[in-house]
Amino acid sequence: MTGWTACSRAWRLALALAAATALAGCVSDAELRQQDQAQCTSYGFKPGTDAFAQCLQQENLARRYQLEQYQAWPGPPYWWNMPLPPPPPPR
Numbered sequence: 001m002t003g004w005t006a007c008s009r010a011w012r013l014a015l016a017l018a019a020a021t022a023l024a025g026c027v028s029d030a031e032l033r034q035q036d037q038a039q040c041t042s043y044g045f046k047p048g049t050d051a052f053a054q055c056l057q058q059e060n061l062a063r064r065y066q067l068e069q070y071q072a073w074p075g076p077p078y079w080w081n082m083p084l085p086p087p088p089p090p091r
Helices: 002-024 029-042 050-072
Strands: none
Touching: 029 050
């Protein structure tokens, strides 16, 4: 019975680590906003100005565009997965 408990704990630990790894890539809207604000501040825009608001909008639109491009990409060309031709016969 002791082996079963140790195996069960190992599986639980593995599952918890997998879940933590999967969630590590998730970013909330508030975190994205903070990243955008930091980026716009690094460009020299002052918070509360129209230029800062426009910068935030541009950062948001750029992120959306990148996501759309990533989702629309069909993948590598079909010939990437084709086998290599045989070598020529010796002379």
